[in-house]
Amino acid sequence: xxxxxxxxxxxxxxxxxxxxxxxxxxxxxxxxxxxxxxxxxxxxxxxxxxxxxxxxxxxxxxxxxxxxxxxxxxxxxxxxxxxxxxxxxxxxxxxxxxxxxxxxxxxxxxxxxxxxxxxxxxxxxxxxxxxxxxxxxxxxxxxxxxxxxxxxxxxxxxxxxxxxxxxxxxxxxxxxxxxxxxxxxxxxxxxxxxxxxxxxxxxxxxxxxxxxxxxxxxxxxxxxxxxxxxxxxx
Amino acid sequence: xxxxxxxxxxxxxxxxxxxxxxxxxxxxxxxxxxxxxxxxxxxxxxxxxxxxxxxxxxxxxxxxxxxxxxxxxxxxxxxxxxxxxxxxxxxxxxxxxxxxxxxxxxxxxxxxxxxxxxxxxxxxxxxxxxxxxxxxxxxxxxxxxxxxxxxxxxxxxxxxxxxxxxxxxxxxxxxxxxxxxxxxxxxxxxxxxxxxxxxxxxxxxxxxxxxxxxx
Amino acid sequence: xxxxxxxxxxxxxxxxxxxxxxxxxxxxxxxxxxxxxxxxxxxxxxxxxxxxxxxxxxxxxxxxxxxxxxxxxxxxxxxxxxxxxxxxxxxxxxxxxxxxxxxxxxxxxxxxxxxxxxxxxxxxxxxxxxxxxxxxxxxxxxxxxxxxxxxxxxxxxxxxxxxxxxxxxxxxxxxxxxxxxxxxxxxxxxxxxxxxxxxxxx
Numbered sequence: 001x002x003x004x005x006x007x008x009x010x011x012x013x014x015x016x017x018x019x020x021x022x023x024x025x026x027x028x029x030x031x032x033x034x035x036x037x038x039x040x041x042x043x044x045x046x047x048x049x050x051x052x053x054x055x056x057x058x059x060x061x062x063x064x065x066x067x068x069x070x071x072x073x074x075x076x077x078x079x080x081x082x083x084x085x086x087x088x089x090x091x092x093x094x095x096x097x098x099x100x101x102x103x104x105x106x107x108x109x110x111x112x113x114x115x116x117x118x119x120x121x122x123x124x125x126x127x128x129x130x131x132x133x134x135x136x137x138x139x140x141x142x143x144x145x146x147x148x149x150x151x152x153x154x155x156x157x158x159x160x161x162x163x164x165x166x167x168x169x170x171x172x173x174x175x176x177x178x179x180x181x182x183x184x185x186x187x188x189x190x191x192x193x194x195x196x197x198x199x200x201x202x203x204x205x206x207x208x209x210x211x212x213x214x215x216x217x218x219x220x221x222x223x224x225x226x227x228x229x230x231x232x233x234x
Numbered sequence: 235x236x237x238x239x240x241x242x243x244x245x246x247x248x249x250x251x252x253x254x255x256x257x258x259x260x261x262x263x264x265x266x267x268x269x270x271x272x273x274x275x276x277x278x279x280x281x282x283x284x285x286x287x288x289x290x291x292x293x294x295x296x297x298x299x300x301x302x303x304x305x306x307x308x309x310x311x312x313x314x315x316x317x318x319x320x321x322x323x324x325x326x327x328x329x330x331x332x333x334x335x336x337x338x339x340x341x342x343x344x345x346x347x348x349x350x351x352x353x354x355x356x357x358x359x360x361x362x363x364x365x366x367x368x369x370x371x372x373x374x375x376x377x378x379x380x381x382x383x384x385x386x387x388x389x390x391x392x393x394x395x396x397x398x399x400x401x402x403x404x405x406x407x408x409x410x411x412x413x414x415x416x417x418x419x420x421x422x423x424x425x426x427x428x429x430x431x432x433x434x435x436x437x438x439x440x441x442x443x444x445x446x447x448x449x
Numbered sequence: 450x451x452x453x454x455x456x457x458x459x460x461x462x463x464x465x466x467x468x469x470x471x472x473x474x475x476x477x478x479x480x481x482x483x484x485x486x487x488x489x490x491x492x493x494x495x496x497x498x499x500x501x502x503x504x505x506x507x508x509x510x511x512x513x514x515x516x517x518x519x520x521x522x523x524x525x526x527x528x529x530x531x532x533x534x535x536x537x538x539x540x541x542x543x544x545x546x547x548x549x550x551x552x553x554x555x556x557x558x559x560x561x562x563x564x565x566x567x568x569x570x571x572x573x574x575x576x577x578x579x580x581x582x583x584x585x586x587x588x589x590x591x592x593x594x595x596x597x598x599x600x601x602x603x604x605x606x607x608x609x610x611x612x613x614x615x616x617x618x619x620x621x622x623x624x625x626x627x628x629x630x631x632x633x634x635x636x637x638x639x640x641x642x643x644x645x646x647x648x649x650x651x
Binding site: 003006007010011014015018021022025026029032033036037040140142144147200 | 306307308310311314315318319321322325326329330332333334336340343420424
């Protein structure tokens with residue numbers, strides 16, 4: 001066999017072996033990887049709606065059980081109506097609802113915001129009055145550790161609880177992240193809508209503020225219904 | 235007196251090879267080449283440890299496999315063969331991390347993938363495994379991986395300790411230090427901290443080695 | 450537009466692939482001694498990044514990403530685990546092709562850039578940028594800007610470094626600190642300098 005034919009066959013054989021190996025590994029592990037992702041998502045939804053308290057981590061089976069018991073996924077139509085997960089249309093938005101005694105206790109919306117370095121993914125939960133923030137979590141981001149990366153920390157996320165997305169007259173305001181600590185610099189009437197920023201991470205805050213506003217705006221139809229108490233479990 | 239077996243061990247070839255890889259020709263400072271990407275994961279010890287293990291796995295097994303194939307392999311396509319073997323191993327490592335250590339793999343993000351272009355791995359395959367038997371190549375790869383890993387861990391130790399006051403995520407700086415006005419050094423958490431620590435490491439190593447030679 | 454400008458500013462200065470993400474250190478350490486070669490390599494990196502990153506984006510979008518093969522009738526297939534191999538192959542092929550094209554049409558450019566092109570295939574900055582582009586889910590225009598400006602950032606860093614090294618030759622550096630050690634510390638200080646741009650926003 002000539003030298004180049006030998007090289008060619010060697011290369012082909014190597015490629016076949018490598019691709020078989022990789023495909024086997026990838027398909028074999030895919031189940032587990034997807035399981036991990038699903039679990040991470042469930043953990044974050046549960047945290048946002050206040051079912052997981054910081055400092056008390058749950059094991060896998062507990063998370064799955066809790067999620068199955070308390071959380072139900074609905075889809076929101078552009079008019080703000082809830083539809084069952086099986087019957088949703090392409091333009092509908094997902095909504096994760098915490099049920100207590102068959103009534104909606106809190107609802108979480110997925111947040112996908114631009115960040116300084118990449119997308120920030122998380123959940124923002126609102127109480128059933130459609131106005132008060134019940135929790136905020138970030139589960140994926142690529143911000144600078146120690147600066148913008150602090151958005152994944154407990155102290156920052158705790159700030160959000162109890163803030164209002166509407167003012168006293170019911171006008172939509174959204175939530176703003178202040179530049180550094182929200183103190184005297186923030187006017188009195190804006191304080192219920194402002195959380196303390198992270199010093200040194202003004203840009204991350206600005207991006208996240210915009211992302212949160214965009215998300216909340218797209219969910220306004222359903223939030224308005226919650227505020228008017230016009231919503232029930234379908 | 236050192237016991238006889240230990241002396242015999244010290245004289246053996248593989249001991250010398252391991253010692254060389256671990257100390258005198260330590261990848262990060264002497265073989266400079268492979269420094270790339272890996273520094274980015276030295277903010278925390280945990281990520282650095284996982285990265286070191288992944289890297290050691292890839293270097294050791296790529297050396298082993300390439301050494302096994304060294305007679306059958308046509309010379310003119312050897313670089314391609316080496317890169318394919320390394321890439322396959324890296325992807326395997328990445329997939330495994332994502333399946334079994336999801337948390338850490340998210341923090342390592344693209345840097346596991348970048349092991350492919352880490353010059354150490356290809357360097358060991360080209361420079362050692364091609365001309366040595368499988369067993370020795372495996373040990374060589376292992377030692378190089380561990381040597382490289384130890385530098386990563388060293389950098390990560392200082393960066394996590396000084397930058398966040400923690401080791402492996404556990405706070406180690408007592409609270410009264412903070413009360414007395416001690417502050418974590420934020421610079422250590424950022425990229426420049428790694429560069430400066432590496433510089434200081436190399437300085438220390440140079441000084442120690444030249445003193446050893448002087449005597 | 451605003452978004453594109455801020456990606457450009459970020460990847461040239463604050464998130465410089467070399468100074469903030471440690472990518473492309475090998476060639477950086479080896480080549481930065483001479484300003485002329487540093488500039489040559491810098492230009493070559495800009496060139497290659499500008500071309501390969503968008504190409505890799507197309508490959509990822511239409512071949513590898515989950516659901517990307519829907520146009521071929523396989524919406525279920527997810528080949529994203531092959532991205533490493535395919536990106537490397539694209540980079541190697543693109544560099545080779547570039548080399549031939551430059552050789553054919555601009556011999557003068559080939560003489561000055563030619564030697565650097567093969568070096569670039571093993572530069573982790575090139576692969577790194579492609580992987581980041583996937584990780585950060587950039588759109589096509591964003592990817593094009595990100596690739597080109599990352600290259601510019603890298604070139605800027607290596608040229609600045611070679612200039613500093615030129616000056617350092619006259620400095621009285623302690624013995625053990627000479628060479629690699631002082632280069633690393635200089636790079637660290639440079640990285641701090643580049644971070645000052647963090648306050649700039651468009």
